[in-house]
Amino acid sequence: MKQDEVPQDEGNLSKKNVRELLYATDKDGNYTTALSTGWEPKSIALSNSLEVINERIEEAKNDFKAGKSSPIPYFMELAKMDLPILASYVGMWQWRVKRHFKPSVFAKLNDKILSRYAEAFDITTSELKHFKAD
Amino acid sequence: MELGFTHHQSAHCENGVASNLLKHQGFDISEPMIFGIGSGLFYVYIPFLMVNHAPAISYRPMPGTIFNKAAKRLGFKVKRVKFSNPKEAEKALDENLKNNIPTGLQVGVYGLSYFPDEYRFHFNAHNCVVYGKTETDYLVSDPVMETVTTLTHKEMEKVRFAKGAFAPKGQMYYPTSIPTKADLPKAIIKGIKETCRDMLAPVPIVGVKGIRTVAKMIAKWPEKKGVKVANHYLAQIVRMQEEIGTGGGGFRYIFAAFLQESAEILGKPELRELSFEITKIGDQWRDFALEASRVYKNRSSKKDVYNLLSQELLKIADLEEDFFKKLKKAIA
Numbered sequence: 001m002k003q004d005e006v007p008q009d010e011g012n013l014s015k016k017n018v019r020e021l022l023y024a025t026d027k028d029g030n031y032t033t034a035l036s037t038g039w040e041p042k043s044i045a046l047s048n049s050l051e052v053i054n055e056r057i058e059e060a061k062n063d064f065k066a067g068k069s070s071p072i073p074y075f076m077e078l079a080k081m082d083l084p085i086l087a088s089y090v091g092m093w094q095w096r097v098k099r100h101f102k103p104s105v106f107a108k109l110n111d112k113i114l115s116r117y118a119e120a121f122d123i124t125t126s127e128l129k130h131f132k133a134d
Numbered sequence: 135m136e137l138g139f140t141h142h143q144s145a146h147c148e149n150g151v152a153s154n155l156l157k158h159q160g161f162d163i164s165e166p167m168i169f170g171i172g173s174g175l176f177y178v179y180i181p182f183l184m185v186n187h188a189p190a191i192s193y194r195p196m197p198g199t200i201f202n203k204a205a206k207r208l209g210f211k212v213k214r215v216k217f218s219n220p221k222e223a224e225k226a227l228d229e230n231l232k233n234n235i236p237t238g239l240q241v242g243v244y245g246l247s248y249f250p251d252e253y254r255f256h257f258n259a260h261n262c263v264v265y266g267k268t269e270t271d272y273l274v275s276d277p278v279m280e281t282v283t284t285l286t287h288k289e290m291e292k293v294r295f296a297k298g299a300f301a302p303k304g305q306m307y308y309p310t311s312i313p314t315k316a317d318l319p320k321a322i323i324k325g326i327k328e329t330c331r332d333m334l335a336p337v338p339i340v341g342v343k344g345i346r347t348v349a350k351m352i353a354k355w356p357e358k359k360g361v362k363v364a365n366h367y368l369a370q371i372v373r374m375q376e377e378i379g380t381g382g383g384g385f386r387y388i389f390a391a392f393l394q395e396s397a398e399i400l401g402k403p404e405l406r407e408l409s410f411e412i413t414k415i416g417d418q419w420r421d422f423a424l425e426a427s428r429v430y431k432n433r434s435s436k437k438d439v440y441n442l443l444s445q446e447l448l449k450i451a452d453l454e455e456d457f458f459k460k461l462k463k464a465i466a
Contacts, residue, residue, distance in 0.1 A: 001387060001417060012252040019280055021143045023166065023387040029410060031166070031391035033145075035280070041427030042376050046252055048369035048430055049186060080244070081298075082187065085256050088297040 001025070003034050011038015012046055053080060061133045070106030071131040072097070075121040089120035136266035139236045141275040141282045145388055146194075146381070147261040149174060150277025151238045152201040154263055158236055159312045161210070167318075170392030171207050171325035172200035175385055176332055179339045179348050185299075186255065188370035191348060193381050195332075197240060197259035197300055201307070203328070207321035209313040216303040220291050223304030227264060230308065236265040236275075240305040242296020248276070248283040258300040264290075322396045323465050329389075330462040333454060342455045349447035356440050364440065365430040372423045382423065386416030404464045408457065415453050422446050 003024045019035040026032050060074040076086045087094045099105050100117075111125055118125040139158055142165075144150025149168045156163050169175070176195045183190040194200070198214070205212045217223035230237045242258045243249065266273035271284040285293065294304045333341035348371075355364035375382035393409035396402070425446060429439050 001383070001413070001420065012250050016248075016250045018250070020278065021145050022384060023145060023391045025413060031387075031394050031409075039376070041372055041423045044427050044431050045369040045372040045376075048366065049373060050252060052187065052366050080255055082184075085298040088301065 003027075003032060006034040006036050007039040008036060009038045009040045009043065011036075011040075011043050053077065064131075065133050067103055069101050070103050071128060072106065072117060073101050074131070074133070075117070075123065075128065079121050081120075086120060090116040092116075135231055135268075136273055137231065137234055137236055139263065139265035139275060142277070143280055144277040145384055146174070147277050148194075148197065148200045148259075149388070151261040151263055152204060154275065154277060155236060155238055155309055156210075156312070159309060161312050161316075163208075164391075164395065166388050166392035167322075167395060168204045169200065169385075169388045170329075170396065171321045172202075172204035173325050173328040173332065174200045175329050175389050177341050177344050179344045181339065183299075185374075186370055188367045189348075189351070191371060191374055193375060193385055197261075198305075198307075201238075203325070204321075205309065207324050208316040208318075210316075211310045212307055213310050214305060214307040216305045218303070220295050220304065223294055223306070224287075224291065227306055228267060230306070231264070231267055235308050236263050238263050238307045239294060240300075240302035240307075241293035242298075242302060243293075244296060245289055245292040246276075247285065247289055248274075248279065256296070256298050258296050258298055258302055319400050322400060326396075326461060326465050330458045333458045334462070342451050342458070345451040345454065346448060349444045349451065352447065353441050353444035361433065365433055368426050368443075369430045372426050375419065376423050382419035383416040386412050386419060390416065400465075402464065408461055408464060411457055411460075415450065415457060418446075418450050418453065422450065 001022070001024045003026050006022055006024050019037050021033050022036050023031055024034045057074065057077040060069065060077045063069040064071055064074050072086075076082070079086075081089070083094050083097060087097045090097065100109065100113075114128055115125045118128045121128065140154070142150070142154055142157070144153065144165045146165070146169065149165045149172070152168045152172070153163055153165045156168075174194060176193065178192050180190040180192065201212060215226060217226065227237060227239075239262055240258070241260050241262060242256065243260045244254050244256045246254065246260070262274050262276040264272050265275055265282075271286055272290045273282060274285055275282050294302055296302060335341045335343065337343060338347050352368070355367055359367070376384060381388075390409040390413045393405045393412065397405035397409065422443065426443055429443065
């Protein structure tokens with residue numbers, strides 16, 4: 001890539017006034033560095049990923065409202081986690097975490113277990129316990 | 135407390151930390167040199183593993199290996215320590231700062247408050263340097279940022295003890311002995327040889343063959359997974375390929391810069407020619423990203439666009455196979 005072709009699209013980084021460094025060639029073909037504010041294909045890729053996450057959050061919320069699941073999947077999606085990541089944050093086996101997705105099992109969890117989830121989600125135990133989807 | 139430390143921005147976090155720490159010790163070495171000597175260019179498709187609900191493709195070796203390999207080949211030592219207890223991890227870091235040692239850390243990206251929210255995913259192989267501590271904050275030199283930044287003490291504990299794949303476990307590292315004079319030519323040749331070997335490996339998920347495997351998968355996605363999932367997978371490929379600190383195109387350019395520098399050091403002008411060739415291949419990786427972005431932007435499902443992308447990637451694989459064979463010959 002030539003130095004003057006380094007993209008300067010509006011990107012997600014430029015919102016925080018961050019530019020990224022790229023290696024590019026000058027007019028003699030020698031390598032140098034250049035700063036870029038962003039590149040559209042990357043920005044769309046990122047927004048696509050965020051969209052997918054938002055859909056998953058919405059779905060988890062609806063499942064909770066419909067009584068199909070506990071609040072844990074909702075907070076898990078909100079924290080951009082998946083099952084293996086959440087399991088490692090709370091230090092439990094994946095199958096155990098998955099069991100806690102059931103409203104009936106969740107209702108019987110003690111505060112000690114709940115606090116582990118709360119800590120992973122960066123909320124209070126009571127926020128988790130008394131979560132009402134709006 | 136603040137140690138004198140000069141922040142240099144880099145294209146990739148691990149090279150950047152390595153190069154910045156060495157420069158601090160008076161050993162002047164560029165980011166591309168670390169990348170090339172540490173055999174940073176890589177490709178692997180990891181079957182069965184899903185990252186952000188999409189197949190996992192890595193354009194770099196395991197975290198830490200670039201620095202370790204560069205250290206071994208240049209003849210300096212790196213001390214690495216992991217911790218199970220966050221308090222001890224903090225104590226050890228503070229102890230290092232007291233002893234005037236700027237220290238490299240492996241951290242999770244999700245807790246890095248100085249990144250834009252959109253960038254905060256559960257990715258644990260990021261690297262930065264801590265060069266001081268105040269009442270409330272740690273002073274941080276994150277090589278992908280333009281300037282130095284800070285994290286609160288609590289945030290620091292969180293990022294050092296992020297969980298999930300490649301959990302950093304509080305890992306800190308720093309060079310201990312610095313050679314007065316390193317055998318650069320030998321280190322360069324070792325680095326290039328390993329990269330050629332990896333990229334030409336006879337394994338279907340690694341290097342050029344790995345690229346081909348992924349290319350063939352792409353063609354099947356719309357039918358096998360449906361439009362929505364296929365689009366999501368494609369977007370994830372582009373993110374892993376072109377985001378900061380990872381790289382298809384970006385890494386080819388760093389490698390090209392490394393070859394230019396090496397051409398001078400080794401007195402081999404053919405490496406300069408090869409640097410132009412890999413630059414062009416880098417441009418093709420970016421073209422691929424651009425084409426792919428058009429597909430998921432328009433939510434296109436036409437089977438032929440996926441076939442086209444697949445063919446594009448196969449072409450890149452052919453070019454790279456040819457390139458690494460020539461490179462191998464050039465340094466033999």
